[in-house]
Amino acid sequence: MHIPDGYLSPSTCAVLYGxxxxxxxxxxxxxxxxxxxxxxxxxxVASAFCFVLMMFNIPLPGxxxxxxxxxxAATVVLGPWASMLCLSIAxxxxxxxxxxxxxTTLGANCFNMAIVGSLxxxxxYRLGAGRSALSSSRRVMAAALAGYAAINVSAFLAACELxxxxxxxxxxxxxxxxxxxxxxxxxxxxMIGHLTVAxxxxxxxxxxVVAYLQxxxxxxxxxxLSGKAEEHASQPLSRTNWGLTRPLxxxxxxxxxxxxxGILAAGSAWGEWSVRDFSNPEMREKIAAVSGNIALxxxxxxxxxxxxxxWSAPFPQYAPPFVRRPAFGYVMSATFGSGLIVSFxxxxxxxxxxxxxxxxxxxx
Amino acid sequence: xxxxxxxxxxxSLSSFVDALQHTFDAEExxxxxxxxxxxxxRVKILSILPLIVIAALTRRLRxxxxxxxxxxxxxxxxKVPLGTLAKRVWxxxxxxxxxxxxxxxxxxxxxxxxxxxxxxxxVTAPGLRAxxxxxxxxxxxxxxSVVLILCTPWSNILKALRVLRxxxxxxxxLGMTYRYIFLLLRTAHDMFESRKSRMVGQLxxxxxxxxxxxxxxxxxxxxxxxxGDVYLAMRSRGFQGEVYxxxxxxxxxxxxxxxxxxxxxxxxxxxxxx
Amino acid sequence: xxxxxxxxxxxxxxxxxxxxxxxxxxxxxPGQRVALLGANGSGKSTLLSILDGxxxxxxxxxxxxxxxxxxxxxxxxxxxxxxxxxVALVFQNPDVQLFNPTVFDEVTFGPLQMRWxxxxxxxxxxxxxxxxxxxxxxxxxxxxxxxxxxxxxxxxSVLILDPEVLLLDEPTAAxxxxxxxxxxxxxxxxxxxxxxxxxxxxxxDLIEDVADSCHIFQRGRIVATGTPAEIVNxxxxxxxxxxxxxxxxxxxxxxxxxxxxxxxxxx
Numbered sequence: 024m025h026i027p028d029g030y031l032s033p034s035t036c037a038v039l040y041g042x043x044x045x046x047x048x049x050x051x052x053x054x055x056x057x058x059x060x061x062x063x064x065x066x067x068v069a070s071a072f073c074f075v076l077m078m079f080n081i082p083l084p085g086x087x088x089x090x091x092x093x094x095x096a097a098t099v100v101l102g103p104w105a106s107m108l109c110l111s112i113a114x115x116x117x118x119x120x121x122x123x124x125x126x127t128t129l130g131a132n133c134f135n136m137a138i139v140g141s142l143x144x145x146x147x148y149r150l151g152a153g154r155s156a157l158s159s160s161r162r163v164m165a166a167a168l169a170g171y172a173a174i175n176v177s178a179f180l181a182a183c184e185l186x187x188x189x190x191x192x193x194x195x196x197x198x199x200x201x202x203x204x205x206x207x208x209x210x211x212x213x214m215i216g217h218l219t220v221a222x223x224x225x226x227x228x229x230x231x232v233v234a235y236l237q238x239x240x241x242x243x244x245x246x247x248l249s250g251k252a253e254e255h256a257s258q259p260l261s262r263t264n265w266g267l268t269r270p271l272x273x274x275x276x277x278x279x280x281x282x283x284x285g286i287l288a289a290g291s292a293w294g295e296w297s298v299r300d301f302s303n304p305e306m307r308e309k310i311a312a313v314s315g316n317i318a319l320x321x322x323x324x325x326x327x328x329x330x331x332x333x334w335s336a337p338f339p340q341y342a343p344p345f346v347r348r349p350a351f352g353y354v355m356s357a358t359f360g361s362g363l364i365v366s367f368x369x370x371x372x373x374x375x376x377x378x379x380x381x382x383x384x385x386x387x
Numbered sequence: 388x389x390x391x392x393x394x395x396x397x398x399s400l401s402s403f404v405d406a407l408q409h410t411f412d413a414e415e416x417x418x419x420x421x422x423x424x425x426x427x428x429r430v431k432i433l434s435i436l437p438l439i440v441i442a443a444l445t446r447r448l449r450x451x452x453x454x455x456x457x458x459x460x461x462x463x464x465x466k467v468p469l470g471t472l473a474k475r476v477w478x479x480x481x482x483x484x485x486x487x488x489x490x491x492x493x494x495x496x497x498x499x500x501x502x503x504x505x506x507x508x509x510v511t512a513p514g515l516r517a518x519x520x521x522x523x524x525x526x527x528x529x530x531x532s533v534v535l536i537l538c539t540p541w542s543n544i545l546k547a548l549r550v551l552r553x554x555x556x557x558x559x560x561l562g563m564t565y566r567y568i569f570l571l572l573r574t575a576h577d578m579f580e581s582r583k584s585r586m587v588g589q590l591x592x593x594x595x596x597x598x599x600x601x602x603x604x605x606x607x608x609x610x611x612x613x614x615g616d617v618y619l620a621m622r623s624r625g626f627q628g629e630v631y632x633x634x635x636x637x638x639x640x641x642x643x644x645x646x647x648x649x650x651x652x653x654x655x656x657x658x659x660x661x
Numbered sequence: 662x663x664x665x666x667x668x669x670x671x672x673x674x675x676x677x678x679x680x681x682x683x684x685x686x687x688x689x690x691p692g693q694r695v696a697l698l699g700a701n702g703s704g705k706s707t708l709l710s711i712l713d714g715x716x717x718x719x720x721x722x723x724x725x726x727x728x729x730x731x732x733x734x735x736x737x738x739x740x741x742x743x744x745x746x747x748v749a750l751v752f753q754n755p756d757v758q759l760f761n762p763t764v765f766d767e768v769t770f771g772p773l774q775m776r777w778x779x780x781x782x783x784x785x786x787x788x789x790x791x792x793x794x795x796x797x798x799x800x801x802x803x804x805x806x807x808x809x810x811x812x813x814x815x816x817x818s819v820l821i822l823d824p825e826v827l828l829l830d831e832p833t834a835a836x837x838x839x840x841x842x843x844x845x846x847x848x849x850x851x852x853x854x855x856x857x858x859x860x861x862x863x864x865x866d867l868i869e870d871v872a873d874s875c876h877i878f879q880r881g882r883i884v885a886t887g888t889p890a891e892i893v894n895x896x897x898x899x900x901x902x903x904x905x906x907x908x909x910x911x912x913x914x915x916x917x918x919x920x921x922x923x924x925x926x927x928x
Contacts, residue, residue, distance in 0.1 A: 027480075027483070027525055027528075027529075028442075028443035028524065028525060028528035028529070029442075029443045029444075029520075029521055029524035029528060030521070032444065033444040036444070051556075061614075061618050063556065063560055063618075063621070063630065064563065064615075064621060065611075065614040066564075067559075067560045067561075067562075067563030067564040067566075067567060067614075067617075067760075068564075068567050068610050068611075068613050068614040068617065069610060069611075070564040071564050071567040071568040071610070072571060072606060072607060072610040074568050075568060075571045075572055075606065076603060076606070096603065096607065100607065100611075112561060112564055113564075115561070116561065116564060116565065116568070119536065119544070120536060120541065120565075125528065126436070126439055126440070126443075126528070126532065127439070127440050127443045127444060127528075189517075199491070199513075199517045200446060200517075200520060202521075203488060203514075203518070203521065204490075204491065227600055228600055228603055231597070231599075231600025231601065231603065231604065232603050232604045232607055234600075234604075235600065235601050235603075235605070236604055236607070236608070414805075540800060541762065541802075542762035542763045542802075545762070562761065562762040562766070563760055563761070563762070565762055566760060566762050566802065566803060566804070569802070569804040570756055570804060573804070613757070616752075616754070616757040617757055617760050619710070619715045619757075620752055620757050620758045620760060621760065622715065622745075623713055623715060623745065623750050624745065624749075624770055624771050624774060624818070624819070625741075625742065625745035625746065625771060625774035625775060625822075626774055627738060627742070627774070629774075631773040631774070633766075633769050633773055633782065635765075635783070
């Protein structure tokens with residue numbers, strides 16, 4: 024899932040770096056505040072662990088092997104923000120030293136695996152584990168599911184990033200400049216592998232690590248899990264976690280929804296527009312299946328004007344099928360889908376926070 | 388990815404050993420008296436990094452190929468054996484990128500150029516362009532990266548990152564991470580070796596999974612333990628939260644000359660590859 | 662200074678149901694060279710960590726230079742700064758102590774934390790590396806060093822600050838005979854003068870060279886005190902505290918000084 028150099032266009036790389044940086048900054052500030060001086064050795068050693076973990080090949084049912092990213096285990100034991108940093112560092116080292124993942128695409132890889140991965144794992148784990156006992160098997164399952172969800176969301180994002188490349192970035196001859204496969208190929212290709220193979224690997228590692236730590240009655244797990252509870256006890260959930268991160272998430276969701284604007288504004292080759300019924304998946308599939316030789320009848324130089332008018336019209340008119348510029352529909356669907364996922368978790372977390380606050384306000 | 392489950396230990400072990408091997412190679416080449424080895428690490432970073440970025444993002448095939456030639460020249464001048472490069476970089480990148488871009492040869496819509504004899508699939512012109520772009524770009528970026536890494540000790544690379552305004556904390560953490568990766572690799576390696584020597588016959592997939600995840604759990608325990616101990620060792624030496632980086636870098640005329648040279652190459656590449 | 666540099670009174674330290682130190686009393690005078698003898702798990706490492714202000718006892722008190730050494734006091738930057746400069750601990754496991762990417766970085770870590778000026782650091786580091794004969798290892802990474810080399814680097818990184826008190830935890834453990842004798846030479850050369858040296862070890866060969874007085878630890882208490890000569894000859898004591906193995910013959914009294922044959926069993 025590590026995207027190498029050359030697969031993403033400059034504007035895509037820049038946008039993703041731009042999104043990653045505030046998260047890195049926030050994660051660093053937050054971890055520093057919580058851990059003070061212990062930060063440095065803990066992050067370093069935990070990053071080394073993530074790196075080494077990525078080298079474990081795990082046998083999966085069916086006779087194949089896959090490797091886990093470690094985001095599930097790292098998030099459960101270290102918390103999402105520390106996990107974000109540790110994974111980013113491990114990815115940086117892999118890119119610089121082992122050439123696994125590109126340097127220009129480091130922002131993208133960190134965003135997919137470290138940032139979004141950690142946050143998804145955290146939320147799934149919190150929702151799944153609830154208030155169950157530290158040694159319960161429910162926590163094991165929650166951790167396993169958290170890892171599975173995280174790695175699949177990461178894969179989906181990577182697929183989207185790769186998939187939109189050929190739609191926007193072609194050279195004069197029409198050949199894709201960067202990643203050559205569009206969404207309808209990229210998404211299934213990535214997701215099939217991750218929903219099964221890699222996802223299972225992550226599932227087993229995340230659950231297995233937590234189960235192991237439970238079994239050995241590890242004080243580390245106690246510390247990690249109860250440490251977080253203590254932190255929450257001293258500051259109500261709504262004020263710290265969500266107070267700090269919600270604006271970030273909202274900005275992120277907005278940013279994702281606005282990505283088409285950004286990519287357009289960067290001056291890449293865009294031309295005609297097609298107006299699509301993007302909420303109709305069948306239509307999108309049909310368009311994709313058609314080979315692209317048909318030119319669009321009308322050029323739309325004022326794409327931005329079109330864009331804003333489109334947004335006010337959620338169900339745009341249908342246009343004849345062609346492939347050269349279905350880009351808009353695809354991008355919208357991809358980013359909209361991602362935005363939906365993000366909004367879902369925002370909502371879930373907000374509800375969770377409300378409920379916890381309500382509970383903590385118990386009888387006097 | 389289709390490997391029998393009994394091979395998992397061997398595969399994990401071999402990737403550990405490979406990682407260790409990689410560093411030994413790197414140190415060998417970093418000691419030679421080649422062009423890159425002589426340069427100040429900061430100059431190297433400022434020269435090579437832009438070239439990697441431009442190579443990865445440029446739009447013209449000609450520019451990519453020119454940059455690839457530059458990369459090879461730099462490698463030769465720095466006494467990096469081309470055989471090493473071929474084995475480590477070119478083959479790996481070709482396999483991975485070729486695997487990805489292979490189907491693009493046939494699937495990209497456009498004018499058909501050549502048809503495969505038996506299958507009848509046709510390679511299209513845009514498909515070919517796309518595949519070549521992808522491969523060449525990846526090869527060039529990778530070549531520059533690896534040559535830089537091979538010719539510079541890792542700790543110097545980290546310290547040189549400060550010239551790019553990387554915060555000292557990041558540099559220190561990266562340095563410690565690098566140092567402890569090898570410790571953990573050795574620990575994991577020893578864990579596997581000891582289990583392997585106690586194993587009679589082959590384990591089934593399920594047991595292997597249990598073992599692998601248990602190993603991960605042990606590794607994590609040791610990791611957290613280690614970080615606690617290292618923290619104490621740091622406190623014992625006066626660590627109070629601030630980190631400092633000290634380097635012995637010195638630039639001379641050659642550094643400035645090469646910086647100017649690489650800078651010009653980068654500018655030209657950028658201009659022509661827009 | 663008149664009084665003891667370290668005064669340990671009735672210190673008890675428990676960790677996860679294990680009592681590492683049990684009502685321990687000890688006074689160390691400035692300039693003294695002390696050996697803490699005991700089998701593994703007898704509590705000597707724990708005591709060193711307490712003396713270095715890394716762990717704090719649940720019961721009892723520790724005084725450094727006549728003033729209490731508490732967690733609170735060590736939270737104040739000025740006191741900690743001063744304390745860390747004066748007291749140095751060489752850990753048993755060099756992989757924990759060598760946390761920097763290269764030997765050079767390791768030795769400069771202390772001076773950097775003490776905010777020495779750059780030129781002074783570079784100068785002192787060169788001198789130190791020469792002195793410990795590790796100049797050729799300057800740019801190496803710790804995982805490429807042998808155990809003996811690692812221990813020398815650890816020692817160098819600590820000695821560069823010229824501490825008043827040197828706490829050594831098993832300095833010769835896991836060393837081959839040649840490295841061991843080299844290490845002993847270094848320890849002897851740097852323990853001259855006003856330095857207070859406290860060495861924790863279970864190696865009887867070491868104590869004659871690095872210590873003037875010994876305390877024997879067993880289960881978190883000091884069970885005997887004496888000079889190296891006295892201790893080494895008291896075979897009954899050594900047997901009961903698990904410092905020598907029952908199978909080996911002990912040498913006749915008087916045959917104490919450096920000859921290759923060992924008195925005790927080494928694991």
